[in-house]
Amino acid sequence: MRNRECHPLLRGERREGRKYRNGFSSAEMESLSSICETLLPPLPIESLKNNNNNSSDAVKFFWESSGSQFPVPDKIVEILLQRALPEALILLRLILWMLATRFGTLLLCGSLCLNGKWPFINKFSDMSLDNREKVIQKWFKHRFLTPVRIVFLYIKVLCLIIFFSQCDENGENKVWEAIGYKVDNEVNTNNYTDNDKNRTLEKGIVEAMYETNLTLPQKLDQKGLKVSMDSKNNILKIKCDVVIVGSGCGGGVAASVLATSGHKVLVLEKGNYFTSRDYSSLEGPSMNELYELGGTYTSWDGKVAILAGSTVGGGSSINWAASIRTPDSVLKEWSEEYKLSFFSSYEYLSAMDTVCKRIGVTDKCVEEGLQNQVLRKGCENLGLRVDYVPRNSSEKHYCGSCNYGCRRGDKKGTEVTWLVDAVDHGAVILSGCKAEKFLLEENNKEGCLRSKKCLGVMANVVTNNVTWKLQIEAKSTISAGGALFTPPLMISSGLKNKNIGRNLHLHPVLMVWGYFPEWVRDLKGKIYEGGIITSVHKVQSKDSSEVKAIVETPAMGPGIFSSLFPWESGIDFKERMLKYSRTAHFITIIKDNGSGEIRTEGRVRYEFDDSDKENMKEGLKQALRILIAAGAVEVGTHRSDGHRIKCEGKSEKELREFVESVYATGGPMSHEEKWSVYGSAHQMGSCRMGITESEGAVDENGQSWEAEGLFVCDASLLPTAIGVNPMITIQSTAYCVANRIAGMLRME
Numbered sequence: 001m002r003n004r005e006c007h008p009l010l011r012g013e014r015r016e017g018r019k020y021r022n023g024f025s026s027a028e029m030e031s032l033s034s035i036c037e038t039l040l041p042p043l044p045i046e047s048l049k050n051n052n053n054n055s056s057d058a059v060k061f062f063w064e065s066s067g068s069q070f071p072v073p074d075k076i077v078e079i080l081l082q083r084a085l086p087e088a089l090i091l092l093r094l095i096l097w098m099l100a101t102r103f104g105t106l107l108l109c110g111s112l113c114l115n116g117k118w119p120f121i122n123k124f125s126d127m128s129l130d131n132r133e134k135v136i137q138k139w140f141k142h143r144f145l146t147p148v149r150i151v152f153l154y155i156k157v158l159c160l161i162i163f164f165s166q167c168d169e170n171g172e173n174k175v176w177e178a179i180g181y182k183v184d185n186e187v188n189t190n191n192y193t194d195n196d197k198n199r200t201l202e203k204g205i206v207e208a209m210y211e212t213n214l215t216l217p218q219k220l221d222q223k224g225l226k227v228s229m230d231s232k233n234n235i236l237k238i239k240c241d242v243v244i245v246g247s248g249c250g251g252g253v254a255a256s257v258l259a260t261s262g263h264k265v266l267v268l269e270k271g272n273y274f275t276s277r278d279y280s281s282l283e284g285p286s287m288n289e290l291y292e293l294g295g296t297y298t299s300w301d302g303k304v305a306i307l308a309g310s311t312v313g314g315g316s317s318i319n320w321a322a323s324i325r326t327p328d329s330v331l332k333e334w335s336e337e338y339k340l341s342f343f344s345s346y347e348y349l350s351a352m353d354t355v356c357k358r359i360g361v362t363d364k365c366v367e368e369g370l371q372n373q374v375l376r377k378g379c380e381n382l383g384l385r386v387d388y389v390p391r392n393s394s395e396k397h398y399c400g401s402c403n404y405g406c407r408r409g410d411k412k413g414t415e416v417t418w419l420v421d422a423v424d425h426g427a428v429i430l431s432g433c434k435a436e437k438f439l440l441e442e443n444n445k446e447g448c449l450r451s452k453k454c455l456g457v458m459a460n461v462v463t464n465n466v467t468w469k470l471q472i473e474a475k476s477t478i479s480a481g482g483a484l485f486t487p488p489l490m491i492s493s494g495l496k497n498k499n500i501g502r503n504l505h506l507h508p509v510l511m512v513w514g515y516f517p518e519w520v521r522d523l524k525g526k527i528y529e530g531g532i533i534t535s536v537h538k539v540q541s542k543d544s545s546e547v548k549a550i551v552e553t554p555a556m557g558p559g560i561f562s563s564l565f566p567w568e569s570g571i572d573f574k575e576r577m578l579k580y581s582r583t584a585h586f587i588t589i590i591k592d593n594g595s596g597e598i599r600t601e602g603r604v605r606y607e608f609d610d611s612d613k614e615n616m617k618e619g620l621k622q623a624l625r626i627l628i629a630a631g632a633v634e635v636g637t638h639r640s641d642g643h644r645i646k647c648e649g650k651s652e653k654e655l656r657e658f659v660e661s662v663y664a665t666g667g668p669m670s671h672e673e674k675w676s677v678y679g680s681a682h683q684m685g686s687c688r689m690g691i692t693e694s695e696g697a698v699d700e701n702g703q704s705w706e707a708e709g710l711f712v713c714d715a716s717l718l719p720t721a722i723g724v725n726p727m728i729t730i731q732s733t734a735y736c737v738a739n740r741i742a743g744m745l746r747m748e
Helices: 026-039 057-064 072-083 086-099 102-113 129-141 146-165 175-179 194-198 215-222 249-260 283-290 328-337 346-358 370-382 418-424 486-492 558-564 570-578 610-630 652-660 727-747
Strands: 205-207 226-230 235-245 265-269 304-306 428-431 433-442 452-461 469-479 509-515 535-540 547-552 583-589 596-598 604-606 634-637 644-646 678-680 710-712
Touching: 026 072, 026 086, 026 129, 026 146, 026 570, 057 175, 057 570, 072 086, 072 146, 086 102, 086 146, 102 129, 129 146, 146 175, 146 283, 146 558, 175 570, 205 215, 215 226, 215 235, 235 249, 235 452, 235 727, 249 265, 249 418, 249 469, 249 727, 265 418, 265 433, 265 469, 283 558, 304 604, 346 727, 370 535, 370 583, 370 610, 418 428, 433 469, 433 486, 469 486, 469 727, 509 610, 535 610, 547 610, 558 570, 583 610, 610 634, 610 652, 644 652, 710 727
Parallel strands: 205 428, 235 265, 235 469, 265 428, 304 678, 469 710
Antiparallel strands: 226 235, 433 452, 452 469, 509 583, 509 634, 509 678, 535 547, 547 583, 596 604, 634 644
16 A cells, blocks of 8 residues: 555556557457466466465465456557557557467467367467467567567567556555565655645646646746737747757756746656655556656667656656766767867866756765675675766665655656756746647848758647647757657758767667575565665776676566566466566666667667677676676576576586676567567767767757757767766756857847
8 A cells, every 4th residue: 555645647547447448359359368368377376386485375366367367458458559659560460360360370370279170270369378388489489570579579578567567546466465576665754845745846837737728828827938829720829038848867957057047948848747745656657657658668670678758857757866977988089089079178077066966966875775785795706896876866865666756855856956946947847748840940140051040849738638739939949858859859840960860879788687585694675675776897898998888787676577587488487576576687788889760759770789799798797797606596688588597506617608608689570599678778879969060960069050049958969878877978968058058048
């Protein structure tokens, strides 16, 4: 049960009488349910290993539960209809339809669907559970018809993340007790004041989801904006000095700088506004509401799973708090190789100091959680250096659920720092509002090299209660929607610079894991407890100080854990989930030389460089060594074949051979039998800064090379990947760019 009320959007849902959006036929639903049942089959309790030690009612309930039980298949369909790419949805429905027919099942399943009785061919749902399991195992290994493999993978991910993260109206899921998971209910009432009833952004926030066509103009007018209505064309016209699209690390900082400089600022944010009192720490509802596409965003080929914030505060509201300054090697690269003196200037170095002070960065940590204890112990046993990670929270912060919003109000995202400064100086934040295109006209200004001039932005409210089209006119327009959204917005507005949408870097990660039973006494706690990232190990090349990868720890709620962990069979997967709470994970982050592109919303294409795969391999190997040295009884990777080894009783040679067998595989659409899904929580570079128009989409002031008055102020500005968590770099760059914009406005 919740210890206090949270926002209705972040609670569990009442299932009785709940109707799901379902456009699938009964035949398609039958096939889908059969696949879900195969992934998580109901099993007799007698089949559980070490049954005497696992005979609780909770374990029995979990063991006998099925992935096909209501509402899992219905929620899968609802998510697919809302979020899947059209071509992916067509392919998935085609596969489900084929599996609902005997001939289609024969084509996809082969001899496994045959029997000795008329009509001799079973459709998929009529096949035995064992044979259905063999079919899925076969398709996960199939090297040629990879689109079919993608379909089974997509269903696997959605089925498991829903099953393990869903909760009822009381915020409960009966299987959590079996896997050793408890929702973080702790709050810090010391961070609440009488003013918290009005919320920190109350002075400037306008939440479109609560407004109507009548009240929205009134609210905006009350906040000091100039508002007029063009009823004939259904346009609500708004005038301000600066309009900013996005409220995250870039937009939040820009709003603060420009508002405190005396300009009337309007921030547009397509996500909703929540405070620490609103957060629930419930994985399912929180992911659905706070993340882009509910956390199901992937590259077009399924190779990279992408996490990006979609709420007021953007990624800073749900990131893992790591606050690392831009490495000197990166600043040198940008200033010398890219000739951007901006990044070697006192201006930028001073900005990093200002940013760290404003968001309360500290590198002290009083108590570490299980995963960071494992990282530190393993490194120390191997004689490797392990550093504390600076965080934008207090040294006593012991919150493992900041990725669902910090309930303690301790982590200092932009929504409790920079945006507060902004609204205190008259800025207005309009949440639930999505920018559609920039308003551009031909630039007739004498002596100006830019062919266009930006006058503002057109936007729409994302809910149906407001039907106005919003036309925001401003002296300066800033795109701060992040590396995934700034390029599509600029391209759809008619900008042509070749760098827009290209050079997208993702900091791709792969994971390794180690199981530490409860009897490993010197490592206390569960994997979801304690600060998410408090320790880091840098994997350096043997012949130089070059950092090939860094090893950190991730946030792993049961939904994300289950969706990413390799599936080998139903019983194996259920056994693995019983070990969830003590299965520590490490991530290896690389400074990727490979890159991708994002030209249309939701369509990321990405390719690895050979050096990326080599660096990833070295990072994975080192991470496994650390887990083994920390005392893991079993270690493995997330490779599709369930690549793992039990450490007990193994010789040093056997363990070394296992570690050396690790490599960076291709993705699920590669023609490899063994594959992996990479992760990305950092996206950057897709609208990079360049010294000339041919080298970048914007100049050193962040201004578009094509449109006067249009600026970019987010992670897409960065010339390359950074190789570390980028929050400080993004905010420092935004701070400098915003100050330069303020200087230009003063000169007008």
